[in-house]
Amino acid sequence: MTGSATCSGGTDLHTEIHGDATLGSLLQNGLGRRQPLVAAATVSPGELSVACLGAPLEADFEIGSVSKGITGLLYADASARNALVPDSTLGDVLPLGDCPAAGVPLAAVSSHTSGLPRLPKSARPFRRSAAFLLHGTNPYGDALEELLAQARTVQLSARRPRYSNFGFELLGHAVAAGAGMSYHSLVRERLAVPLGLTSIYMPATVEQLGPHAIIGKSRSGRPRQPWTGEALAPAGGIRASIGDMGRLVQALLDGSAPGLAALDPVANFAGPAVRIGAAWMTLRVKGRDITWHNGATGGFRAWAGLDRQAGTGVVLLSATAVTVDRLGFRLLRELTERAQ
Template sequence: MSELHGENVGDRMAGERSAGDAEVHGDARLFEQVRKALGRGHPVFAAATVSAGEAAVASRGASLAADFEIGSVSKGITGLLYVDALNRGELRPDTVLGDRLPLGDCPAAAVTLASLSRHSSGLPRLPRQSGTLRRTLALMLRGANPYGETLAELLTQARTVSLSVPHPRYSNFGFELLGHAVAAGAGLRFRDLLRERLAVPLGLDSVYAPATAAEVRPTAVAGRSRSGRVMQPWTGEAVAPAGDIRASITDMAKLVQALLGGSGQDGAGTEGGAPGLAALEPVANFAGPAARIGAGWMTLETKGRTVTWHNGGTGGFRSWVGLDRKAGTGVVLSTATAAPVDRHGFRLLADLPPAP
């Protein structure tokens, strides 16, 4: 894995700079490109580009080591861990939830992990639960965390959920259960699975999944709504595999390097590659033939390129990760404002020249 560029950029950056009252770090050229693309709606952001195995990183309003909520990009990471568990022989695609989690004979117990990994299980987007209106109002009025359930509470919800006819339907609930089933198959909690099989092997020290606000590290960035309201961190043991992971831009760049560094054909990867790389390989249509899905990761044909990607959004953050695997390029955008960044990510990736 190549060294990151950006923390020591020589004659392009003389220490710390400022844009208005915000500190600016990293690669000057990338910073200016992202600043112009995002405009004024994102006062705190971080970005990374990867090409030819090398990465450039930049940020405004937060250090390069600060951790952002990556939202549903967590599902892409859970997909990697799922495929890695398949490669280890801990699971099979036809393993059902009831084989790994104590669900009894409820309908959800018969759902296969493979169907969960591609959002085709028949599970709803979110489970029905008491206090939904109260949580929604607390989010809107106070910026409160709408999640926070424990694994035990998640399993209680799963035991009472009704299934629809299986078809492609995005499900946070499904990925929560998938991640905890994968962890149970390894005899671990999800947060420990994340650390032992992804964060430690790849040297991603900032990658973690806090179960409570008290576990959010001092390096964490505070997120804001589009109107500027400070939002509480989105934390929870249950939601971790679907949307609770936090990471710095430096470590997200390393992850993209690892995703581009392996073969991606057999899931094992090559030296320097991420675990479970076959998660990137599309296996089914999703929202029509133009969009396909692997294990969590979406693939889209756009302007002559095949882009493998996932986005994320929480109360105070938006994120986007995209790869052009043929060109050997990748982009990460993380922003501490709940305003979309998808189109900016696609554009930045399209502007990267292919690796020679």
């Protein structure tokens, strides 16, 4: 890890860089004051650099749907260890009875081709979305038993590519149930402890936020309620520091992470241009295959991308609800060009 000094362009916290000064300056120039609290990690062969603008390096962020990428790794890892058989269904490992969702294969859930909705009607997504838009409240927060009750009443659509938060909530808890543990324990035992990732956690309530948790804000700068919830964790409820996210990407590139098959595309997702593995997307950009996932919660945005052939990767975490995707792709391209 390069650069441990703190440098500042003034007394304004928004100009304060922690970690690598060069990377921090790139954040300042690339995002400006639209995103005053943002962090980045870059990985190239033999090197990991991290920087945080406006907060210390240990600050933990909501990583949003990048959580699905972690769930994809755990699903692929369980499959590789034969903890799940190839045709395992949700009903094989979760107490769903004989409802339609019980027969959905885990493999289909992992590639968003399960027929499950983005969110179930029984969760009243429109009412929750309205409350979020009006008051910034957490639209999730369900317990696992509530998630299972929703699954028992849900109706399936045709099995075509359809992004489903609900599906990945079920997938993560299904993989954990197949291992005889909670999703929290699964992440800890199969990913966090082996890779030395000490900051990754999944708060079920606001009271479970850690001492380094930061609060995200809307585009206009209004604080947003943290997105916590037991059910949510596998799809969007994980929090982590930028250092641990950088180390995770480093492990994906050097082969030490579990479930690497999740990165391998198995089907088209948005036409032939975007292909999908277990959550992870692969997109051809300027002649190179980029494997990536992004994330968005009420007050956070996240992006993680890898050029597996070049051995390079980038993570961006922002505590403001403004996309970081374009900068992520650009930083990864520039990093790859320098590494070659």
